[in-house]
Amino acid sequence: MSRIQKKFEALKAQGKTALIPYITAGDPNPNATVSLMHLLVSKGADMIELGVPFSDPMADGPVIQKAVERALKHNVSLDDVLEYVRVFREQDEHTPVILMGYLNPIEAEGYEAFSAAAQSVGVDAVLTVDMPPEESMGYLEALQGAGLDRVYLVSPTTPESRLAAVNEKGSGFVYYVSLKGVTGSSELNAGDVAEQVNRLRGRLSLPIGIGFGIRNGEAAFEMAQLGDAVIVGSALVSLIEANAHEDLYEVELALGKKMTEFRAAIDRADAQ
């Protein structure tokens, strides 16, 4: 059983919803990432989604675009990201880490080489925004061979016919994109998400994480009632941006406060 599966089962047994924060690796600088990951865990993260910087993040909104630009100023590479995970694992063996990014850095490394390296440093899953199941030849086998989970996106526009492929080829969980838009959009509608997640429940056996546009405790509270995991990204990354020129302490303070807000809201939803 993978670390992600174990985590979801343990949470399910306690009647809890997972909180999965996203940060871009190397933002605001390469030295910050590992300590920010530990901070996220100490403030209630059940898993961590670590963004791999890519020069052309075409599904991301302005907040994450700028985070990627900050990281790329330091030339943060996929190898660097794996190194952060390795160091993180020296102190944390339990929190699953999901890499989220775009295909080209993985293509440049080679599917097999990347999968082996990711597995060896303690990565648990990979989510590649521009790699749909249809194109996953070789990629899927390499991740599978290394024992890594394959997280796929499902969106409000995903037709029934594609859900079977996601359910069959994906593992760990399914990432439901809660709105039509880029990361950090503000058009989240709980009623629409409820309807869609109900549709997915009948088709997917995997846990469902909900992300995109969850900006505050209120939204997290609503989404926790619908999904198995709540994924928050831009709301945290915008705080890194706001404090990027301060000491890391200021970034940690702001992130910690926001995480506490999300955690409390999700716990409140779980307690109902």
Place this chain on the structure above:
Amino acid sequence: MTVDFSKFPNEHGHFGPYGGIFAPETLMAALEQLNQEYQSLKNDSAFLSELSDDLRDYVGRPTPLYYAQRWSESLGGAKIYLKREDLNHTGAHKVNNTIGQALLAKRLGKTRIIAETGAGQHGVASATVAARLGLECVVYMGADDVVRQAPNVARMKMLGAKVVAVESGTRTLKDALNEAMRDWVTNVDDTFYIIGTVAGPHPYPAMVRDFQAVIGREARQQVLEKEGKLPDALIACVGGGSNAIGLFHEFLPDEGVAIYGVEAAGHGLETGQHAAPLCAGTPGVLHGNRTYLMQDKNGQIIGTHSISAGLDYPGVGPEHAWLKDIGRANYVAIDDEEALQGFRDLTKYEGIIPALETSHAIAYATKLAPTMDKDQVIIVNLSGRGDKDMNTIAQIEGFEF
């Protein structure tokens, strides 16, 4: 030749290892819908006749195949013919494609059109068809390109389009494409994305090629009428590669026709400051397809440089990537200085002011023609006119504009 070029791409949009659909999930359904609609319309006689009427009466096709006698004689080699895409309405080949995609948008019931543009020719061609059909139009353009192609920005605004200057990344065509994709992801229900080149996720590379292939179909017939034989060589500039594939495609099965795609060598291939992924790049995935890219060893896309905004792009259409690998087409590069000389030459000898993109093809012809015999024939795709480049030229030549 054993390759049946009409069989490419396959149903998944693959040209050998290139092409495909590497798109965010939110767009997958829209791409599938577009593909189905396009596959059913591309052989539909009513659609094709509407398209051909528009191309004749609105665009002004067929465009002439002009023998550039004085220029050819100055080079002392092959006879050079120019396929005059600069004479199309809006001044470049781009409109061949926007007319076609606009008809599709109408059939799909979309009320809003978006487009990316580099030189602004595709933006103008999109704004033009949007005006004609009464559709809302938003054009994304890199902030640097907004400055260097100002005349086209003014034209788009006159035509009622909203021009969004993209400040992210390298502020050029690739960033405009990213931003257009983000818009499409957000507004996928009512919006049709008119991609201007033979790149992007399937079906765009095949669809844009099919709309541009009219160039080669006409040219083949015209050269047979004028010369009684096929040409010995074809030359076209390659950014994303739509005018090039448009000219080349009809001739792919004709083994005796040598094919040259001309990329932008910018300050020179050896400087790294260029836009020549086929000549000096490696395969990767960007903007929805696998193709040759300008990238570093970590798979990050690197900044490009070309004097021409329309060639200033780190990728290239996947069909070109495949034609390179199988050896059917040759890809070469022309630097900024050579392109400027091509620009001056054609203006001087023929009274035709070419676009700076096109000037790359012109410059390569000045190298190739003298190596050929006087009875041999070259067709150069004169993909666009140079009015839009007057700001750039004025700065370089030091005159007031």
